[in-house]
Amino acid sequence: MPSLLEVDDVTVVFGGHRALDAAGLRAEAGSITGLIGPNGAGKSTLFDVICGLRTSVHGRVTLGGRDVTRAGPARRARHGMARTFQRLELFGRLSVRDNLLVAAELGPDRRRAAQVVDDILDRFGLTAVADACADELPTGTGRLVEVGRAVAARPSVILLDEPAAGQDHTETERFGELLRALADEGTAVLLVEHDMGLVMNICDEVYVLDLGRMIATGPPATIRSDEAVLAAYLGDL
Ligand SMILES: Nc1ncnc2c1ncn2[C@@H]1O[C@H](COP(=O)(O)OP(=O)(O)O)[C@@H](O)[C@H]1O
Ligand SMILES: [Mg+2]
Incomplete structure (x- = not known):
């Protein structure tokens, strides 16, 4: 069986510097896949x-068996891909509800967008701040809204770039449960995160990137004791 998301042989060069060197990964429906690295x-x-958003020198990206290597971000989104950014990219002057609504109206459930949004507000614990302006939110809450907005488009694969940054311990724990529930519904969750506690707790599979190369992959228990990984992190795990 092919994986829902298959990424192979990605190489990106920035002015002579190889930011990625033949990197690849797999993300399965119903799984949380971690991507860590210094x-x-x-x-x-x-x-x-x-x-x-960026093209690789060579390599291939397939989503649900479809080769999307040459497709732009909008087409990939229509095929079920959603993503959040390391820096918050919310519509700052729109309310939390409207930030979610914009995404829901682009998704496959657009006819019942308002209901999709209400469900997400409830599920993410955001109902109390639904009418607040996005740029008035604390960072941790803003990140939750960003993840909620990605979920509103009903993606089959969701890419989260450091979504727990700025969240306290309790928020992070709750957030982990949210991600688990998303995966249990069949979503493929791909998670970049510095919070090793969160990664090791909730991921089914972890990939480790160092200086543009994938140096290890495996379940959290294996990764935690991998020599190359420990060396890359100088024992920080
Ligand atoms: N737009 C860019 N132009 C030039 N170099 C970049 C650019 N984006 C990232 N890089 C470089 O590529 C490498 C990988 O960056 P990045 O993907 O942001 O790493 P990470 O997310 O793992 O911290 C770094 O050396 C970074 O400085
Ligand atoms: Mg980054």
Whole structure:
């Protein structure tokens, strides 16, 4: 069986510097796949290639068996891909509800967009701030809205770039449960995250990127004791 998302042989060069070197990964429906690595390893750049914001020198991205290597971000989104960014990219002057509504109206459930939004507000614990302006929110809450907005488009695969940054311990724990529930509904969750506790707790499979190369892949228990991974992190795990 092919995986829902298959990424192979991605190479990106920035002015002579190889940000990614033949990197690839798989994300399965119903699974949480972690992508970790030190700062500058190439995680966000790999997300850019996966969602079509940047092209790879060679390589291939397939989504649900469909080759989308040459498709732009909008077409990939229509085929079920959603993504959040490391820096918050909300519509700052719109309310939380309207931020979600914009995405829901682009998704396959657009006729019942208002209901999709109400469900997400409830599920993400955002009902109390539904009418607040997005740029008035604390960072942790803003990230939740961003993930909610990605979910509103009913994606089959969701790419999250450091979504727990700025969340406290309790928020992070609740967030982990949210991601698990999303995966249990069949979504493929691809998670870039610095919070190792969260990654090791909720991921089914973890990929480790260092200096643009994938140096290890496996379940959290294996990754935690992998020599190359420990060396890349200088024992920070
Ligand atoms: N637009 C860009 N132009 C030039 N270099 C970049 C650009 N984006 C990222 N890089 C470089 O590519 C490497 C990988 O960056 P990035 O993907 O942001 O890493 P990570 O998300 O793992 O921290 C870094 O060395 C970074 O400085
Ligand atoms: Mg990054």
